[in-house]
Amino acid sequence: DSGVTQTPKHLITATGQRVTLRCSPRSGDLSVYWYQQSLDQGLQFLIQYYNGEERAKGNILERFSAQQFPDLHSELNLSSLELGDSALYFCASSVGAAPYEQYFGPGTRLTVT
Amino acid sequence: AQSVAQPEDQVNVAEGNPLTVKCTYSVSGNPYLFWYVQYPNRGLQFLLKYITGDNLVKGSYGFEAEFNKSQTSFHLKKPSALVSDSALYFCAVHTGGTSYGKLTFGQGTILTVHP
Numbered sequence: 001d002s003g004v005t006q007t008p009k010h011l012i013t014a015t016g017q018r019v020t021l022r023c024s025p026r027s028g029d030l031s032v033y034w035y036q037q038s039l040d041q042g043l044q045f046l047i048q049y050y051n052g053e054e055r056a057k058g059n060i061l062e063r064f065s066a067q068q069f070p071d072l073h074s075e076l077n078l079s080s081l082e083l084g085d086s087a088l089y090f091c092a093s094s095v096g097a098a099p100y101e102q103y104f105g106p107g108t109r110l111t112v113t
Numbered sequence: 114a115q116s117v118a119q120p121e122d123q124v125n126v127a128e129g130n131p132l133t134v135k136c137t138y139s140v141s142g143n144p145y146l147f148w149y150v151q152y153p154n155r156g157l158q159f160l161l162k163y164i165t166g167d168n169l170v171k172g173s174y175g176f177e178a179e180f181n182k183s184q185t186s187f188h189l190k191k192p193s194a195l196v197s198d199s200a201l202y203f204c205a206v207h208t209g210g211t212s213y214g215k216l217t218f219g220q221g222t223i224l225t226v227h228p
């Protein structure tokens with residue numbers, strides 16, 4: 001158990017809908033990262049927050065947004081969902097921003113039908 | 114752009130034999146390199162990292178990795194494989210600065226250890 005929690009574990013929704021994925025980092029970790037894992041794209045970095053501020057952005061679509069709250073938990077919002085958004089979404093946390101190892105949550109499996 | 118490559122999609126080894134999972138990197142500046150393992154339906158687990166110093170890095174579950182600057186490689190090794198080591202292994206490089214960053218992952222290598 002990494003200490004990073006993610007909810008929900010599974011999510012099934014229809015195209016065009018909006019969902020919110022939630023992540024709680026390990027106790028004491030200030031940095032939160034979001035990754036998307038799919039068969040065709042592999043593991044792709046989406047976005048990083050450090051102590052409430054956005055610090056790095058990767059291949060995140062404009063339909064996706066995230067935030068980190070004062071209690072350090074983070075949410076990833078996915079809107080206007082498409083079939084291609086079906087993937088495993090991981091949250092990870094680390095003590096600082098770099099180059100500390102990141103600890104991954106169990107992931108949220110999103111299925112868009 | 115910073116990147117890592119895992120040249121083998123799959124590695125098969127017999128239990129008790131040594132194993133190697135290969136990784137090469139392409140970075141500008143000093144590389145920060147990581148190995149992670151993913152078991153089915155689980156998140157990624159950190160195994161080890163190279164930041165600086167000794168080229169041989171020891172990690173969790175008896176794994177180690179050798180950093181080779183001249184060959185730009187960071188291969189994962191274990192002297193004696195276990196069936197329970199069967200999983201998906203990812204090499205990653207940290208890119209960014211000291212206050213921000215991300216991991217860029219290789220495509221992964223499926224390790225199968227046969228009894």
